[in-house]
Amino acid sequence: xxxxLRIPTVLRPAMGGESxxxxxxxxxxEVLLKLTKTYPAIKSQLLNDDGTLHRFLNVYVNxxxxxxxxxxxxxxxxxxxxxxxxxxxxxxW
Amino acid sequence: MLTLSSTQRDAILATCIRALPNEGCGLLxxxxxxxxxxxxxxxxxxxxxxxxxxxxxxxxRAYRRADEEDLEVLxxxxxxxxxxxxxxxxxxxxxPDPSWHYVIVSLxxxxxxxxxxxxxxxxxxxEPVLFLD
Numbered sequence: 001x002x003x004x005l006r007i008p009t010v011l012r013p014a015m016g017g018e019s020x021x022x023x024x025x026x027x028x029x030e031v032l033l034k035l036t037k038t039y040p041a042i043k044s045q046l047l048n049d050d051g052t053l054h055r056f057l058n059v060y061v062n063x064x065x066x067x068x069x070x071x072x073x074x075x076x077x078x079x080x081x082x083x084x085x086x087x088x089x090x091x092x093w
Numbered sequence: 094m095l096t097l098s099s100t101q102r103d104a105i106l107a108t109c110i111r112a113l114p115n116e117g118c119g120l121l122x123x124x125x126x127x128x129x130x131x132x133x134x135x136x137x138x139x140x141x142x143x144x145x146x147x148x149x150x151x152x153x154r155a156y157r158r159a160d161e162e163d164l165e166v167l168x169x170x171x172x173x174x175x176x177x178x179x180x181x182x183x184x185x186x187x188x189p190d191p192s193w194h195y196v197i198v199s200l201x202x203x204x205x206x207x208x209x210x211x212x213x214x215x216x217x218x219x220e221p222v223l224f225l226d
Contacts, residue, residue: 088169090145091116
């Protein structure tokens with residue numbers, strides 16, 4: 001099934017400069033895994049070695065944060081809009 | 094250069110003061126020439142005086158708002174409650190977007206100090222901030 005993936009500016013240079021692409025997969029994990037095969041440079045920003053979501057990556061399917069939908073197991077259906085949002089954080093550590 | 098209205102500057106300072114004793118934070122929406130059009134204040138979801146993290150829901154709404162209004166998410170502001178307005182090593186490591194403006198408000202002294210930086214390949218450069226009445 002094809003869903004729409006919105007890519008944040010910070011990831012675009014490593015993903016061909018595109019802001020929106022069509023993606024295939026029935027779960028968020030499948031979609032992200034396919035992305036990392038096409039764009040290996042972004043793998044460390046999306047997924048941990050065990051296949052879970054990176055701590056500093058927020059993923060939304062439509063209006064819902066996938067951390068509350070089962071993480072990488074969250075379902076993706078046709079015409080869903082997936083948004084990748086790297087966390088914006090910092091501090092005086 | 095970053096351009097802020099005095100109203101936007103006051104909104105940033107108010108957000109940071111309200112967040113005390115924690116760090117305050119929010120996003121800057123505007124045009125690619127560095128002119129800020131809107132401030133999106135955020136809760137600090139890190140709930141900390143030493144660390145900040147923008148609420149992801151604020152981030153999502155800001156990107157959607159930017160798309161609707163033909164704006165860009167230009168950058169982020171946050172406060173340092175007891176230190177100078179200069180990016181910490183953590184700020185630099187977690188500032189991966191070379192196109193963003195990173196605004197830091199120091200609440201250490203009165204009046205508060207607001208500065209803006211660009212961070213490219215972990216190299217920090219201060220930039221001028223123009224305040225419009």
